[in-house]
Amino acid sequence: MAHHHVTSADIAINGDHLDSSKVAGVKSIALGVAAIGTVASLYCLFFAPESIRGSFAYSWVFAFYFFLTLSIGGVFWTLLHNVSNSGWGTSVRRTFENLGSTFPWMFLFVIPLLFPQVQQYLYEWMNIHREATGNVKEHLHHTNHLLYNKYWFMSTAFWYGRVAFYGIVFSAVIIGLRKLSTTQDTDPNPGIKRLLQARFHSTYTLIIFALTITFTGFDFLMGQDYTWFSTMWGVYLFAGSALNSMAVIVIVCTWLKSQGHLKHVTGPEHFHIMGKLMFAFTTFWAYITFSQYFLIWYAGITEETSYFLIRNTGNWNIGMIALVFGHFVVPFVVLLQAWLKKNPKMLSIVAVYTLCMHVLDHYLITIPQRGVSLGNIKPDVFGPIQVSIPGAFWGDILAFITIGAAFVFFLIRAIGQHSLYPNRDPRILESANLFN
C-alpha cells in the first residue's frame, strides 16, 4: 500500500485531546445564545399574547425534534458500531459517542411540552381528554369513538410515562456506553473486556433505540393530528436521523482533522466509508419517504391522505417537490463519486447541504399542521383554518437558533471532555490501517 503503515508508535499514548482554550470562545457564544434564546422562548411559550404562544409551540416542536434526531442518530451509530463488531470505525467511534451523548441534554428541551398550557395548541386529543367529565374512557366511548379505541395508547398518563422512558432509559444507554468507552483511555491494562461488554450491551439497547425514534415521532409529531396515522412514520424519521447524524459526524471529523487532530488514525478511507453510509441513507430515505407517499396515495383513505393534502396546499407544495429533488436526486448523483467521498472538505460541503435539506424535511413535517390545528382548536384567537400563520416564521427561527446553539454547545463540550479517539482500544490499529 502506498500510504504509511500506522503502528502503535503513531498512537498518542495518553490520548489526543482538544485544546479547550481554542474552543472556549465558540462555546461561550453558543451558551450565551442558547441562554438568551431560552429566556425569549419561555416568554413566547408561556407569557406572550395567545396568538404568539400558539404558533410558537409549533416552532418549538420543530426545532426540538430536529436536533433530537441528530442526537438519537449519534446513539444509533454507536450501537451499530458495537453490535456489528466493526473494526473500521474505531478511530471515529468517539465522535459517534460524543454526538449521542448530547441526547440527555437535548431531551431537556422537552420540558415546555410537558405543560398543558403548551400542549393545548399542539395536541388536540389531550384537550378532548381534559375536557372529559368523570371517567375519561367512558366519556370518550359516548363522544369520540376514535379516541376511545386509541385510549390504550393515547392517554395522558401513558404519554407522560413514555416521555419519561425516553428521557431516562435512552439517556442511560448512551451514558453507560460512553462511560465504558472513555474509561478505557486511561486504563493501564486495557484488554478486550470492554469490547465484548459494549457488543453485548448494544444488542438489546438497539430495541430501546428503535422504540425511542419511533415513539418520540408518534408522540410529538404524529400526535398533532390524532386522526392521522402512518405505519412508515418511525422508519421515515429513522432514515433522516441516521443520514443527518452521519453528516454531523463527517463535519466534526473534518473540523478535528483541520485542527491537526485524529492524525494517523483517520484518513480518506474513513471518509470514504462515512460517505458511503451517507449515500446509502440518502437512498434509504428516498425509498422510505416514497413508500409512505405511495401507500397513502394509492389507497386513498381519507384519514391518511390529510397529511399530504395539507402539504400540497398553497406553497407547501413547492417545498414537497423541492424535497424530491433536493433531498434525493441531487445528493444521490453527487455522492456517487468515489473521489468526492474520500475528500473530507468536499464531503463536508455535501454534509452541510444534506443538513439544510433535513431542516426543510422537518419544517414540512411540523409547520404545515400549524395553520390547520390552530384554526381548528381556537378559531376565536387564530381565525379560521389557514395554510400558514403570517409572521409565525420568526418564531421558527428563534426556536431553531436557541436549540441549535445549545446543540453546538453540548456537542463541543462533549468533544472536549475526553480523548478524540479511543487511543487504547485493541482495534485502533486495525481501524487506522483501514483500506477499502
Add this chain to the structure above:
Amino acid sequence: MSTTRKRVYGYLAEFKSASALYKAAEKVRDSGFKKWDCYSPYPIHGLDGAMGMKRSILPWFVFFGGMTGTATAFALAYTTQVVIYPTIVQAKPANIFTVPAFFPIMFELTILFSGFTTLFGLLALIQLPRLNHPLFASRQFHRATDDGFFIAIEARDPKFSPNATRDMLSEIGGANIELVEEED
C-alpha cells in the same frame, strides 16, 4: 524442424509468492511499461495500485445505461398509460401526476439496464469471450490457476527490448523467464 512462422508475444516470468509479485509489479510499473499484466491464482489486495492501473471507465457506462433504463421505463409507462390508452384507477389522474405509479417500473428498469451494461460493458472492456490467448502457448502458464505467480510483458510495448527486458525481469526476482511465441 518446424517450418511454421512464429511471432514473439513477450516475456513471461514466474515469481515465488504473492508479495514477490506485488513488489515486482511496482518495479515494472516504475520502469514505464504499459502493455503488461500480472497473473495469480487469486486476487491480491492492492495489486491494481502496484500495477499503476487507472480507474475503469465502466462506472460511466453503467451510469448512462441506468439513465437509459429510467427514461425507457418512463416513456413506456407514460405512452401506454397516459397517451395511447389513459387508464383511470380509483379516480387517480391520468396525466403527468400519475408518475408515482410509474416509479416502481422506472426503478426496476434502471436496475436491469445497469446490470446489463455492467456485464456486457465489462466483457467488452476485457475483450471476452475469446477463443485463445497467446500465453496458452507457454508450458508453465497453466500454473497461474494453481500455484504460479506470473508477470508477462508484451513485445508490442514500446519499451520492450529482447535483452534489457529479460535482464530486468531476472533482476526483480523473476524465475523461469520464457520468451512466449505464438503461431502466426
